[in-house]
Amino acid sequence: xxxxxxxxxxxxxxxxxxxxxxxxxxxFQATTMFWYRQFPKQSLxxxxxxxxxxxxxxxxxxxxxxxxxxxxxxxxxxLTVTSAHPEDSxxxxxxxxxxxxxxxxxxxxxxRLTVL
Amino acid sequence: SQQGEEDPQALSIxxxxxxxxxxxYKTSINNLxxxxxxxxxxxxxxxxxxxxxxxxxxGRLRVTLDTSKKSSxxxxxxxxxxxxxxxxxxxxxGQGAQKLVFGQGTRLTINP
Numbered sequence: 256x257x258x259x260x261x262x263x264x265x266x267x268x269x270x271x272x273x274x275x276x277x278x279x280x281x282x283f284q285a286t287t288m289f290w291y292r293q294f295p296k297q298s299l300x301x302x303x304x305x306x307x308x309x310x311x312x313x314x315x316x317x318x319x320x321x322x323x324x325x326x327x328x329x330x331x332x333x334l335t336v337t338s339a340h341p342e343d344s345x346x347x348x349x350x351x352x353x354x355x356x357x358x359x360x361x362x363x364x365x366x367r368l369t370v371l
Numbered sequence: 372s373q374q375g376e377e378d379p380q381a382l383s384i385x386x387x388x389x390x391x392x393x394x395x396y397k398t399s400i401n402n403l404x405x406x407x408x409x410x411x412x413x414x415x416x417x418x419x420x421x422x423x424x425x426x427x428x429x430g431r432l433r434v435t436l437d438t439s440k441k442s443s444x445x446x447x448x449x450x451x452x453x454x455x456x457x458x459x460x461x462x463x464x465g466q467g468a469q470k471l472v473f474g475q476g477t478r479l480t481i482n483p
Contacts, residue, residue, distance in 0.1 A: 261413070289470055298459060299414075299473045348413055357421070358402055358463045360471060362413035 258282060259351050261363025268339055269371055275335045276366045278349030284329035285351035289360065290322075293346040302347075305332040339370040375474040377460060383480040390447040392477040394460030395440075401465050403436055403443045408457045408476075417445075417458075450481045 258281040268274050278288055286307045291299040303324050304312040311324035321343075323335040336343050346367050350360040375396035384390055396403065402421045406414040420427045420436045420443065427434045433446040443460055457478050461471035 259413075291473075296478070298475045301470050301472070304470055346411075350414070352469075357419055358465075358469055358471075359404065359416045359419055360414075362406075362415070364413040365411070367411070 259349065259361045259363040261349055261366055263366055264364060265367040265369075267369045267371065270340050271338055273335055273337045274339055274368060275333055276347055276349075276368075278332045278334070278351075278363050280330045280351050280361075283351075283354050285332075286329060288326065288332040288349055288351045290324060290332075290334050291348045291350065293348060293365075295346075299348065302334075305349075307332075336368065339368070341370045344368055344370045375460065375462060375472065377458075377474040377477050379477060380475065381478045381480070383482060384450060385482050386450060386452055388450055390450050390454070390479055390481075392445045392458055392460075392479070394443045394445070394474045396443075396460070396462040396472070396474070397441065398462070398464060398472075400438070400462045401469070402463050403434075404461045404463065404471065405432075405434060405443075405445050406459045406461060406473075408459065410457075414459065447479075450479075452481050452483045455479060455481045 260279045262277045288305040290302045293299045302317045305324045305326040307326045313319045326332040348365040350362040353359045377394045404419045405417045408414045418429045431448045436443045457476045459476045460474040
């Protein structure tokens with residue numbers, strides 16, 4: 256089946272630094288990818304929709320200058336958390352729709368970010 | 372919040388019993404999906420039911436959809452310890468590459 260790879264799986268950084276998370280579709284092309292954020296024992300909150308070759312669409316309340324999304328190719332989307340602060344610590348998960356499917360998403364394994 | 376609700380938030384049952392989880396959503400939908408998440412991992416798609424469907428089966432999974440009540444249920448029959456995970460429903464307004472709006476999730480624990 257289709258696989259979405261996410262890297263790194265976990266990262267610890269100092270406050271004020273920037274962190275980049277990669278999301279790759281390994282055996283299919285994805286013109287659209289979705290970035291979610293999940294706090295412990297909570298649900299997934301959609302942050303933004305990443306569109307290949309164009310600007311990402313951000314959900315209300317998500318700072319686009321804080322969470323930079325780049326979808327440079329049909330298999331790679333990146334999320335950069337800029338000037339990270341402890342409140343940005345969270346589990347970030349990307350997903351991509353199944354080609355020709357009815358709407359099912361394939362999810363990466365997630366990236367746990369801890370900002371000290 | 373656009374998110375739907377799920378109940379129960381947590382469910383603990385004995386192996387072999389059936390587990391039922393319920394989900395409500397807020398807007399009209401094209402389909403309703405259920406996902407499973409093991410602790411600290413990504414989500415795995417389980418089943419999708421379209422808005423014109425009322426019930427769907429996949430192995431030990433049975434999903435129902437009531438669009439008049441904007442609700443869905445997931446039944447796992449003959450539960451196994453390996454079914455221990457969090458289960459999320461997710462609604463989708465359109466077809467294809469459309470965003471999903473997730474429910475709050477149910478943490479299911481199957482006791483051996």
